[in-house]
Amino acid sequence: MIREFGLIDVMYLIAAARWTLALTATAFIGASLIGIVIAIARILPLAPVRWVAAAYIHIVQGTPLLVWLFVIFFGLPLAGISVNPWIAAATAFSVYGSAFLGEIWRGALVSIAKTQWEAGASLGLSLGEQLRHVIVPQSIRVAIPPTVGFLVQLIKNTSLAAVIGFVELTREGQLTAAGTYKPFAVYITVAAIYFAMCFPLSQWSRSIERKLDVAR
Amino acid sequence: MSLVEIQGINKSYGSVQVLKDVSLDVAKGEVVAVIGRSGSGKSTMLRCINGLEPIQAGVIRVDGTQVNDPATNLRKLRQEVGIVFQSFNLFPHLSVCDNITLAPRVVKKQAPQAAREVAREVLARVGLEDKLDAYPSQLSGGQQQRVAIARSLAMRPKLMLFDEVTSALDPELTGEVLKVLESVAKEGMTMILVTHEMGFARRFGSRVVFMHEGRIHEQGPAAAVLAEPKTPELQTFLSAVLH
Numbered sequence: 001m002i003r004e005f006g007l008i009d010v011m012y013l014i015a016a017a018r019w020t021l022a023l024t025a026t027a028f029i030g031a032s033l034i035g036i037v038i039a040i041a042r043i044l045p046l047a048p049v050r051w052v053a054a055a056y057i058h059i060v061q062g063t064p065l066l067v068w069l070f071v072i073f074f075g076l077p078l079a080g081i082s083v084n085p086w087i088a089a090a091t092a093f094s095v096y097g098s099a100f101l102g103e104i105w106r107g108a109l110v111s112i113a114k115t116q117w118e119a120g121a122s123l124g125l126s127l128g129e130q131l132r133h134v135i136v137p138q139s140i141r142v143a144i145p146p147t148v149g150f151l152v153q154l155i156k157n158t159s160l161a162a163v164i165g166f167v168e169l170t171r172e173g174q175l176t177a178a179g180t181y182k183p184f185a186v187y188i189t190v191a192a193i194y195f196a197m198c199f200p201l202s203q204w205s206r207s208i209e210r211k212l213d214v215a216r
Numbered sequence: 217m218s219l220v221e222i223q224g225i226n227k228s229y230g231s232v233q234v235l236k237d238v239s240l241d242v243a244k245g246e247v248v249a250v251i252g253r254s255g256s257g258k259s260t261m262l263r264c265i266n267g268l269e270p271i272q273a274g275v276i277r278v279d280g281t282q283v284n285d286p287a288t289n290l291r292k293l294r295q296e297v298g299i300v301f302q303s304f305n306l307f308p309h310l311s312v313c314d315n316i317t318l319a320p321r322v323v324k325k326q327a328p329q330a331a332r333e334v335a336r337e338v339l340a341r342v343g344l345e346d347k348l349d350a351y352p353s354q355l356s357g358g359q360q361q362r363v364a365i366a367r368s369l370a371m372r373p374k375l376m377l378f379d380e381v382t383s384a385l386d387p388e389l390t391g392e393v394l395k396v397l398e399s400v401a402k403e404g405m406t407m408i409l410v411t412h413e414m415g416f417a418r419r420f421g422s423r424v425v426f427m428h429e430g431r432i433h434e435q436g437p438a439a440a441v442l443a444e445p446k447t448p449e450l451q452t453f454l455s456a457v458l459h
Contacts, residue, residue: 119301119307123318125318129323
């Protein structure tokens with residue numbers, strides 16, 4: 001039975017967008033936790049640690065996110081680990097995001113002059129104290145605009161989770177389009193909802209960037 | 217016993233040897249001015265003394281502690297050895313007070329209030345007690361360098377190293393920094409200064425060390441060495457910088 005595409009469907013789409021945001025937030029937190037470790041591992045004066053972190057980034061960035069979703073969702077159950085779509089998506093997006101945030105934050109950390117490390121070291125600060133009190137506070141300013149920019153990418157990329165049956169905005173759109181047979185109207189609405197989430201963020205990112213430029 | 221003992225150190229960057237068998241003893245309370253052309257190894261030698269640069273051969277001891285021993289706790293050593301850099305290297309995100317109190321609070325575990333009192337006191341010594349809550353970007357170059365000196369003094373070091381601390385400053389700002397150096401010297405601080413300020417070296421240096429091509433080429437009492445250089449290299453250098 002084909003029904004009309006009405007206001008109630010729009011409400012359902014908006015409700016599904018909450019899952020898009022929930023997945024984005026979870027993935028962002030997971031990616032941040034792993035990313036900060038990767039970023040610091042990449043600048044430590046210990047070559048093997050740097051190599052492991054670099055290998056992690058190369059592997060994750062050199063493989064499609066979609067493949068990671070499939071590996072985790074379809075592959076892990078074969079190894080006896082059952083995963084639901086939510087866990088699979090949160091894990092895949094955290095891993096994917098950590099490689100990018102790790103690189104963004106590494107760049108921010110190395111953008112701070114070597115003389116700042118030296119000034120800290122010659123006052124008797126340990127490596128960890130130099131990072132915590134001298135380097136990280138300064139690099140946060142550098143890191144905010146690209147981090148927010150990446151967050152926008154993450155929101156959009158969560159649409160891939162639709163392929164493993166995770167009902168977020170895009171998946172809800174597919175279901176609605178199938179039920180109403182109005183794909184054009186449905187997907188335009190879906191696009192508009194994504195835009196409403198991403199646009200304020202990119203504007204915010206640009207305004208921060210402008211503010212930091214003035215401060216320099 | 218000497219406060220600083222440097223014995224036969226060698227240092228290379230790749231195939232370029234920048235320090236060749238350098239030996240130098242500095243007694244407590246001495247003010248040693250290290251002069252020489254750019255690239256003669258002066259700054260490198262200074263940076264080796266607090267372990268910022270590793271050396272390939274020889275021994276450096278500060279107050280009996282061997283700097284170039286992997287077992288040495290460099291953190292502990294650096295609390296006793298202050299260094300002030302040409303480019304100030306203040307922490308731009310911290311106020312003057314936080315710049316000065318960071319290491320006392322974090323490394324020496326001083327209470328914030330006590331550390332702030334120390335900051336007040338060392339700022340008074342460099343004549344900037346009214347800048348306690350300013351940020352580095354609000355200060356002139358000369359003021360920033362004086363804060364950097366105060367930051368080192370707050371750690372109560374036994375030895376202070378100065379790496380061309382006036383070279384990045386306009387001539388009219390050089391004077392205020394030299395005045396601070398002068399008062400630190402008069403308080404009896406042991407100081408090693410890499411400098412191009414020959415006037416300062418003559419008046420306040422107990423000794424002048426002339427470095428040339430990675431070696432200590434000539435040294436002796438400041439006034440005598442500067443007035444009557446013995447080697448032709450120092451004569452050439454002095455006539456170039458003084459005229």
